[in-house]
Amino acid sequence: MSEMFTLALPSKGVIAEPTDTFLKEAGLKVSKPNPRQYTGKISRLPALNVLFQRVKDVVYKVADGTAQLGITGLDVVQENWSDNLIILHDKLGYGHCDLVVAVPEAWVDVENILDLARVAQDVRDTYRRNLRIATTFPNLTKQFFHKHHIHHFTIVKSEGAIEAAPTIGYADIIVDLTQSGTTLRENHLKPIRGGTITASQACLIGNRAALRASSALRESTRLMLEYIDASLSGRDYYQLTADIRGDSPEQVTARVLENPTTRGLLAPTISPIHGTTGDTWYTVTLTIKQSVLLTAVEHLRTIGGKHVIALPVKYVFYEQSRSFKALLEALNLAE
Amino acid sequence: MHALNLRKQLADFFYQRGYTWLEVDLVEHADLFLTRASAQIAENLYMFEKDGVTFALRPEFTAAAMSHYVRGAYQTPIRWQFSGYIFQEKHGKPQQMLSAGIELLGDAALQADVEVIALAAQALAHLGKSESTLYLGHVGLHRHILRQFGLDAFVARMLTHASQQLTLEMLVQSSPISTLNTTEQTSHILNVLLDSTRYGATMGGRSRHDIVNGILARSAQHIDEAAAQTLKGYLDTWTAFKGDAHSLPTLTALLPFSDETTQAFCNRWQATIDALLAQGIAAEHITLQPNLAHSWDYYTGCVFAFVDDNGTVLANGGRYDELGYIVGGIEVPATGFALHLEHFLPRPTTSSHQKEA
Numbered sequence: 001m002s003e004m005f006t007l008a009l010p011s012k013g014v015i016a017e018p019t020d021t022f023l024k025e026a027g028l029k030v031s032k033p034n035p036r037q038y039t040g041k042i043s044r045l046p047a048l049n050v051l052f053q054r055v056k057d058v059v060y061k062v063a064d065g066t067a068q069l070g071i072t073g074l075d076v077v078q079e080n081w082s083d084n085l086i087i088l089h090d091k092l093g094y095g096h097c098d099l100v101v102a103v104p105e106a107w108v109d110v111e112n113i114l115d116l117a118r119v120a121q122d123v124r125d126t127y128r129r130n131l132r133i134a135t136t137f138p139n140l141t142k143q144f145f146h147k148h149h150i151h152h153f154t155i156v157k158s159e160g161a162i163e164a165a166p167t168i169g170y171a172d173i174i175v176d177l178t179q180s181g182t183t184l185r186e187n188h189l190k191p192i193r194g195g196t197i198t199a200s201q202a203c204l205i206g207n208r209a210a211l212r213a214s215s216a217l218r219e220s221t222r223l224m225l226e227y228i229d230a231s232l233s234g235r236d237y238y239q240l241t242a243d244i245r246g247d248s249p250e251q252v253t254a255r256v257l258e259n260p261t262t263r264g265l266l267a268p269t270i271s272p273i274h275g276t277t278g279d280t281w282y283t284v285t286l287t288i289k290q291s292v293l294l295t296a297v298e299h300l301r302t303i304g305g306k307h308v309i310a311l312p313v314k315y316v317f318y319e320q321s322r323s324f325k326a327l328l329e330a331l332n333l334a335e
Numbered sequence: 336m337h338a339l340n341l342r343k344q345l346a347d348f349f350y351q352r353g354y355t356w357l358e359v360d361l362v363e364h365a366d367l368f369l370t371r372a373s374a375q376i377a378e379n380l381y382m383f384e385k386d387g388v389t390f391a392l393r394p395e396f397t398a399a400a401m402s403h404y405v406r407g408a409y410q411t412p413i414r415w416q417f418s419g420y421i422f423q424e425k426h427g428k429p430q431q432m433l434s435a436g437i438e439l440l441g442d443a444a445l446q447a448d449v450e451v452i453a454l455a456a457q458a459l460a461h462l463g464k465s466e467s468t469l470y471l472g473h474v475g476l477h478r479h480i481l482r483q484f485g486l487d488a489f490v491a492r493m494l495t496h497a498s499q500q501l502t503l504e505m506l507v508q509s510s511p512i513s514t515l516n517t518t519e520q521t522s523h524i525l526n527v528l529l530d531s532t533r534y535g536a537t538m539g540g541r542s543r544h545d546i547v548n549g550i551l552a553r554s555a556q557h558i559d560e561a562a563a564q565t566l567k568g569y570l571d572t573w574t575a576f577k578g579d580a581h582s583l584p585t586l587t588a589l590l591p592f593s594d595e596t597t598q599a600f601c602n603r604w605q606a607t608i609d610a611l612l613a614q615g616i617a618a619e620h621i622t623l624q625p626n627l628a629h630s631w632d633y634y635t636g637c638v639f640a641f642v643d644d645n646g647t648v649l650a651n652g653g654r655y656d657e658l659g660y661i662v663g664g665i666e667v668p669a670t671g672f673a674l675h676l677e678h679f680l681p682r683p684t685t686s687s688h689q690k691e692a
Contacts, residue, residue, distance in 0.1 A: 106546065
């Protein structure tokens, strides 16, 4: 029987459902035979069993080798970092949030981290106590504050409703995750300049030793990264087709290439259209960056383009998965 | 040589030169070390709590020695030596390193600086490391120059030990008090403070008085873009400069101020170098590196490090005249050094004492 491995995915929390959607869109749909069970399968990755875990437990399970791969938030990975872990992809493109330092709005003398360092010193000198910070991220918070030369602080570990801590009175400031800042504002708190500890999103992690030891695991990882990389790359592109009148393929190509936005990944494909009467027509096919869609369409129109069709690109496969190549380099393994 | 023999050999060596033994506690209140710690020390300090009090395993000997001196109300200069394990945290566990050194407390004289640096050189020669290079820097001169830019001690420390670029950016962003008289910012500040009174919004454990003082302090430290550029130019010069034993006049000529205190700092530094040369330290083994950084920001004067050909810091120290005030409220002129003994033991061990310069 071939070797089987475990992919840990978040079972609940804000990134659980987006993870399911992300994998589905990447062509890696997770089937869960029994919604009450914490296991599943991905038909395109037959050597992987899916195990649903809490976001923090995904990190623990991958670090201790119970699972070999996992998807969770980068903030949780950094907070619970272990040298057994390796980050295979740190920008899966969803679950964005920032871990920030937030202070009471009434602290109008504090706009940046330098001001906060002075307040920490003043609190120490005036009240003979440390600045109290409520957070569920004690490790990242400690690193960040020491790095910014703030040493006199006490971490108040809390679970949930962190943003209420200064109002209740058991902390002076907080370090918490925020997406829009609304919750901070509602609690009379404000982020400060230079106070973003980490900009987080969903990431794919692996167990370093397991990936080093097992070529079968590396192969499953390669397949997974092929789909993920190609799907993420595809999001940036549209495929355009347009019918253009012209004397020759060379002439049409030259007109299309007049504008850099319609250059395509390499160059446009020009095919003759058969069955038209009178003029010679060609179909131009090219793949363009999503950000230049309208500019490209406008250019095709100006050179006589008709029937411009734009289709989203599902995958762009390059020569190889860049993330997998980076993984091999990180593990010091040859391809 | 085993650790015990090495320690004994050094203890005899220092004792013969007038340094008596000081036993330093392994565990102290963490605050003692956090007071003037750098990020590297604070981050790696092995701390633990007992009955709500935070303790730490000693990461060095100097702060504890000064605390001992202050409590003992000594009147005359004291020469102490110490040795033993010091600790830092690595992956949640304490990691120990062997250290030894001396402190000369209660003596502000130039000769005390020379005695300590020369003694470090002699101790290294005694241990067979006479070929190391002596790097000399000066924290006091740097701080004085920063004060001439109108920066207070807090900002000077941040510029010296935290991120220079970030600190500069934030100084430029600080609003000067003059813009608070008429602008929207004034009404915003008043409204926020009034709201906090009306609706009981959190003050985060600070009073309105504290916040007004904070506004004044940050406003006083505001510098404009032009001043920031001048300051950056000075910081770049200070950081990049590296010269031989005779290069101090060149450095002095590059300084942006030449007031009496600056001259006094430079004259004393030059006298220290001359005295070290007279003591037999070869000129080719001396390098001036003004921004020589140490893991502690309590240094106030001439600082030094002995570095071998591999870039390993074998010993370092310097003058730290403010530490007495910080730990005990009295001014105590002081200087000293520590030897990083793991580099002298036969088995190579991992060390954090890599070249900091």
